[in-house]
């Protein structure tokens with residue numbers, strides 16, 4: 396007879412008899428906006444993780460409670476642009492037939508996989524950047540009971556993504572491609588984070604400004620932001636909708652990298668000029684010695700005197716020094732430089748979109764309209 400592989404236990408067979416996941420179909424059908432439909436799926440997904448850990452991994456009650464609290468704290472409260480985009484793009488690609496509530500629910504599950512991925516990245520990113528607030532509350536690692544446990548929590552968040560993919564899409568023909576897309580995107584993002592975190596030597600007495608070039612900046616943002624924030628939602632929806640030709644994926648990748656750079660530049664400007672109550676966080680790029688779009692633009696324009704001030708004051712956790720950097724940014728009028736850039740790049744993206752004929756342009760314009768001239 397069949398010899399079970401080592402480590403196999405009979406419980407795994409019981410999974411087959413587990414009641415199928417109950418999608419909130421009535422809830423979803425009663426909602427009108429994609430955001431509301433997307434949000435309807437969250438509670439049962441979060442409960443399914445808790446139940447999964449309690450049964451499959453024999454997790455003790457306080458462990459289940461920790462996981463549930465950690466998920467609620469770190470996965471909701473953002474704009475959910477990435478997650479909602481999967482639902483919107485899947486509907487756009489479905490053509491006139493539209494999506495059934497079940498298809499909307501399943502597209503939302505992939506979307507929540509990306510929101511859990513976002514939480515995985517942000518929990519770790521805030522710890523590494525020494526950030527104080529995120530989405531209007533203290534960063535998870537700053538809670539007295541958490542600290543560096545946040546590292547394991549970010550790993551757990553990543554693992555939940557693949558639990559969702561297996562539970563809901565394990566039998567789909569595109570399952571392996573979907574998993575490989577997520578794995579490649581995670582690796583790309585981690586490469587971008589590496590570039591971002593090492594753009595300055597940690598122990599430098601003064602900033603080594605020579606590294607703050609537009610070329611390095613563009614590579615950092617393509618890898619740390621564009622792939623997971625733009626390409627992953629679009630490509631996931633394409634896979635679920637049965638798109639297979641590689642040219643379409645290449646087209647999507649190119650335009651998503653352009654939009655991702657635009658989005659990150661907005662984030663860099665908001666980090667300095669955004670209001671903390673609106674963006675939900677207090678910016679730390681200057682203190683963190685980050686290769687921000689603002690410092691790249693400032694160095695492009697700096698007089699020798701301004702360069703000296705930047706050298707002595709950039710990358711320091713000292714309010715007076717941060718103020719000196721912001722004063723230079725204001726002298727240079729970088730906020731209006733950004734506003735002009737925003738107009739130009741919006742026009743450039745529209746031009747690029749006009750060239751696309753193998754994917755409905757709406758796939759990108761719906762996303763672009765969400766982020767254009769955003770204040771958070």
Ligand SMILES: CC(C)CCOP(=O)(O)OP(=O)(O)O
Pocket residue numbers: 472473474475476513530619620658659662771
């Ligand atoms: C800029 C990006 C890499 C990190 C923040 O992403 P975001 O503005 O989409 O954050 P939210 O998920 O909180 O909306």
